[in-house]
Amino acid sequence: MTGAERRGDVAGVGGVLVALADPTRRRLVDLLAAEGEVTATALAERLPVSRQAIVKHLAVLDAAGLVSGRRVGREVRYALRPAALDATARWVVSLAARWDRRLATVKRVAELARPDEG
Amino acid sequence: MTGAERRGDVAGVGGVLVALADPTRRRLVDLLAAEGEVTATALAERLPVSRQAIVKHLAVLDAAGLVSGRRVGREVRYALRPAALDATARWVVSLAARWDRRLATVKRVAELARPDEG
DNA sequence: ATTGGGTGCAACCAGATAGTTGCACAAAGC
């Protein structure tokens, strides 16, 4: 079970945005996308920060539902979970669509307000 | 000219993610989407924060390319700019697609690694 | 000309965040 699931907001878009707002966390998810299942210690070797920093970042990603870790012997392997990102992608796209619709309306209204130019 | 354009990174996805990570800023863009062109003072009347806080948030949104303001007499009216959000929507969608592709590959590889189950 | 609403700037504050180090503990390997 992931942190987000434990808190019952797998689809929490805000958390995903916060998680992806940090460049180190974006690099982290890139690495996870490239390598599949990776341990925090292994990730720390590829980034210029300590293992503890990585662990904290993974906790944020986990809370956002973007990542989850499973224990294998003495190590914990982290992997991506696409659901929360999918939900966020839908959210951003629909927001962009609303903006476009809104701006189209504004433009139309502006044209109506200047009948001599129409 | 907007802040983001001044700095030459209209497509800066990181800035957009940072901007949208804050709930007050999300409410702000919602209000702007609903009302078109609004002044910072007017926005401050609808949110439980001071005008100065709104101005700072608008500066962040402007730097991300999500918003721009134009001066009309003694007031400054802010409005949405869809370009940066469109770019970010494309980024998130393509990231989600890459994740899905990646996880499909991992699954396929896992199945190949267990030939007795195939 | 003076008054008033809107903006811009600066200082300041509290809490969050990204990072560190140090150490204790658990699981593998010799």
Place this chain on the structure above:
DNA sequence: GCTTTGTGCAACTATCTGGTTGCACCCAAT
């Protein structure tokens, strides 16, 4: 058994951030 290797927990620090207040300035309207 002992040693190694990876994890987990805690304390601590510095910087960032979201918020405030106070004040000066500009523009418009009476």
